[in-house]
Amino acid sequence: MLVTGGCGFIGSNFINYWLSNHPDDSIVNLDKMTYAADENYIDKSMVKGNFEFVKGDIADRNTVLLLAKNAEVVVNFAAESHVDRSITDPSPFIKSNNVGVFNLLEASRKYELRFHQISTDEVFGSLPIESVEKFDEDSSYNPRNPYSATKAAADLLARSYYNTYGMKVTISNCSNNFGPHQHPEKLIPKTILHALSGKKIPIYGNGDQVRDWIYVEDHIRGVEAVLKNGKFGETYLFSSENEISNLKMVKKLLKSVGKDESLIEFVADRPGHDVRYALDPSKARKTLGWNSVFKFDDALKSTVEHYVKLKELYQKKMVD
Numbered sequence: 333m334l335v336t337g338g339c340g341f342i343g344s345n346f347i348n349y350w351l352s353n354h355p356d357d358s359i360v361n362l363d364k365m366t367y368a369a370d371e372n373y374i375d376k377s378m379v380k381g382n383f384e385f386v387k388g389d390i391a392d393r394n395t396v397l398l399l400a401k402n403a404e405v406v407v408n409f410a411a412e413s414h415v416d417r418s419i420t421d422p423s424p425f426i427k428s429n430n431v432g433v434f435n436l437l438e439a440s441r442k443y444e445l446r447f448h449q450i451s452t453d454e455v456f457g458s459l460p461i462e463s464v465e466k467f468d469e470d471s472s473y474n475p476r477n478p479y480s481a482t483k484a485a486a487d488l489l490a491r492s493y494y495n496t497y498g499m500k501v502t503i504s505n506c507s508n509n510f511g512p513h514q515h516p517e518k519l520i521p522k523t524i525l526h527a528l529s530g531k532k533i534p535i536y537g538n539g540d541q542v543r544d545w546i547y548v549e550d551h552i553r554g555v556e557a558v559l560k561n562g563k564f565g566e567t568y569l570f571s572s573e574n575e576i577s578n579l580k581m582v583k584k585l586l587k588s589v590g591k592d593e594s595l596i597e598f599v600a601d602r603p604g605h606d607v608r609y610a611l612d613p614s615k616a617r618k619t620l621g622w623n624s625v626f627k628f629d630d631a632l633k634s635t636v637e638h639y640v641k642l643k644e645l646y647q648k649k650m651v652d
């Protein structure tokens with residue numbers, strides 16, 4: 333299996349899960365090692381000669397072709413993943429999220445590989461805050477920032493390779509993940525780390541934006557289910573249906589580390605900020621037999637404990 337972006341948040345959790353649950357499989361991890369990556373996220377106690385790490389860029393066609401030659405399956409986690417950075421400078425997003433995916437698809441076409449694209453709920457755009465509506469596999473794409481636009485374009489390209497070349501392509505779109513190894517630029521680790529060092533916690537606008545949270549291992553079990561039983565050409569949505577506003581999430585996290593809400597600081601809203609995301613995971617439940625197993629509050633508690641325990645490591649990665 334060629335796994336890309338395996339030194340990032342979700343990719344590293346995927347590799348650790350896979351090596352532990354599928355010890356007879358071999359993985360090559362191709363990662364460019366951007367600011368979001370850390371080689372130490374891979375649990376070395378799981379590595380038994382069936383794992384290789386290659387530092388390289390999916391936007392480099394030759395590297396991708398070389399590694400794809402000996403693979404059977406490609407699972408693409410590699411991406412520029414932070415919306416704010418995509419607003420400041422979209423260029424690396426086009427390179428990694430589009431040129432990179434094109435290279436992986438071309439290599440998969442050449443060597444007749446199975447290709448799975450990891451995608452996001454953000455491709456569907458924003459739902460009204462007061463509605464109970466959810467996106468499903470038939471919802472149309474309406475990405476509203478450069479990050480989600482590059483992810484949407486990648487999904488459409490992957491889908492076109494199934495339709496045009498009959499390739500073995502699957503796609504999964506997941507809601508907001510939380511868990512260990514997430515870069516501290518993202519809401520949950522950032523809130524915990526700022527709170528621990530008594531720094532103000534910036535909240536965009538009034539903090540009413542609703543996000544739909546899933547524990548990272550439930551997402552990974554979903555990807556495992558697609559690789560096992562997914563139908564080529566299909567998209568699967570994963571969500572644990574835990575909707576909570578950003579403000580409520582921050583207050584919950586402050587309480588869990590024993591800090592005061594006075595640390596909250598409301599700042600100017602992000603341009604084009606999506607107000608609500610929500611996915612309907614019924615198809616994945618019915619057709620893959622998948623369901624999330626982690627209870628939101630328990631998983632959030634263990635996530636907070638992880639960042640508290642390793643706060644020095646994560647604080648070094650913080651940019652503001």
Ligand SMILES: NC(=O)c1ccc[n+]([C@@H]2O[C@H](COP(=O)([O-])OP(=O)(O)OC[C@H]3O[C@@H](n4cnc5c(N)ncnc54)[C@H](O)[C@@H]3O)[C@@H](O)[C@H]2O)c1
Binds near residue numbers: 340369410428452505
């Ligand atoms: N984090 C979420 O909540 C979430 C939700 C749904 C989908 N996703 C998707 O899951 C995937 C992983 O997200 P994440 O949160 O782990 O991101 P991340 O930023 O933590 O990790 C991305 C990894 O990809 C690597 N990478 C980036 N560009 C590369 C390139 N050109 N070549 C090789 N490696 C490259 C980075 O070095 C890093 O290790 C992304 O595709 C993202 O769109 C994330």
